[in-house]
Amino acid sequence: MIELGKYAATVLWSYGVSVALLAALIWQTVAANARARRELERQERNG
Known part of the structure; x- marks a missing residue:
């Protein structure tokens, strides 16, 4: 999986909201x- 670093929670939350x-x-x-x-x-x- 792609390494998202310290922004992982924000990025995943944004993907979830978008979906x-x-x-x-x-x-x-x-x-x-x-x-x-x-x-x-x-x-x-x-x-």
């Missing part, structure tokens, strides 16, 4: 897409 934020953005996008599809299907059924 968590990316996961949250992906989840939010997928959820918004599902809501939009459901709404579109509802509108198509009701005319």
Whole structure:
């Protein structure tokens, strides 16, 4: 593994936060897409 020296905790914490934020953005996008599809299907059924 890469030697991070005295900044290891900060760098790893930053990577963790970045991964968590990316996961949250992906989840939010997928959820918004599902809501939009459901709404579109509802509108198509009701005319």
